[in-house]
Amino acid sequence: MNRLIRQLKPYPMEELNRIKASLKERGIKIYDFGTGDPKEPTDQKIRKALIDAVPEVSQYTSVAGRAELRNAISEWFKNRFGVELDPDTQIIPSNGSKEAIFHFPLVFIDTDQPEKNKVIFGTPGYPVYERGTLYAGGMPVPVPLREEDGFLLRLDKLDKSLLQETKIVWLNYPHNPTGATASLQYFQDMLGICREYGIILCSDECYTELYFDEKPPSALQAGIEGVVVFHSLSKRSGLTGYRTGFVAGDPQIISEYRKGRASFGVATPDFIQKAAEVAWSDEEHVEKRREIFRRKRDIFLEFFDKIGLEYLYPQATFYFWIKAPEGMSGEEYAKHLLQYGIVVSPGVNFCAGIEIMENRCSSDYFRIALVPTVEECMEAVRVWEKAHSEI
The missing domain is CATH 3.40.640.10 (Type I PLP-dependent aspartate aminotransferase-like (Major domain))
Known part of the structure; x- marks a missing residue:
């Protein structure tokens, strides 16, 4: 096997899937902000076009x-x-x-x-x-x-x-x-x-x-x-x-x-x-999706300002790039949140594998993907606020 590929850590999203499976086994409700795979339904027109085209x-x-x-x-x-x-x-x-x-x-x-x-x-x-x-x-x-x-x-x-x-x-x-x-x-x-x-x-x-x-x-x-x-x-x-x-x-x-x-x-x-x-x-279905993600974004803008987490203001995408609390790495904070069922992606997951192999990677950041529904996001911030207060 290619030596460099063999030395890379597992693909980060696969690692997240294993962690989520472990949480489910323990009966912990999961709020998954890890993998960028939103839950909003696919537009009916698109689904119908696919079904009608199956030969x-x-x-x-x-x-x-x-x-x-x-x-x-x-x-x-x-x-x-x-x-x-x-x-x-x-x-x-x-x-x-x-x-x-x-x-x-x-x-x-x-x-x-x-x-x-x-x-x-x-x-x-x-x-x-x-x-x-x-x-x-x-x-x-x-x-x-x-x-x-x-x-x-x-x-x-x-x-x-x-x-x-x-x-x-x-x-x-x-x-x-x-x-x-x-x-x-x-x-x-x-x-x-x-x-x-x-x-x-x-x-x-x-x-x-x-x-x-x-x-x-x-x-x-x-x-x-x-x-x-x-x-x-x-x-x-x-x-x-x-x-x-x-x-x-x-x-x-x-x-x-x-x-x-x-x-x-x-x-x-x-x-x-x-x-x-x-x-x-x-374009109609795209505009509707943008509005949903705007609502999710606004929930977390207010929340992060409330609890004092620093973040890069998101002008686009459905991601937040957030700095962990002082004295903690993104990975340490992510592990703390996991105990409460909040799944986020540590910044180290987005470092290049070569950086990690050569010990050139450290990250104070973590990423969230606005994947859960609007209602789940509102529920998640209440759980997150409790988790954050118990660091």
């Missing part, structure tokens, strides 16, 4: 996807970001964003060119950027994100020698786990650096549709050449279990990626594509 005879589908779905995505992207994408050459449907992000380095990391095999991403961050790199034989380079930089990945502060050896940069704004957002000017600045050093700019835009203030931009608004974006219906439309999204951008990169994806067995089933087509073509 009598099941057959293989193409990795290129249905033309109708690509057209719907193209239309949505133009309406949302003002960017025109050719549905035939610039869009590929994917099974959510995770598998597409994981597979991307397998196509574009050339193991015969070790002088250009580095992949840069921010930490704390989504674990898949690192793990996909390791499986592809590339060298992951986690870059600590600083509160003073607004948790933005600043390529302009990195050594030129590192940039010269980099093949891929992952940006993720709105950001998981902090909820930080980025401006269009930021994307323009980072793209300029990537083009200067021959780096593919990959932008994970899974959370652009969960916003509370200004609409977050897409990296493709900064430019097309050398840019690939990854979108998903998991959070926008509550389709986490459907596993459906898309990859879009530079037509040359998309062409090469499509060829590689034909080897991975990731063609999306037709009935999922039909449901996705309906989801991308409708």
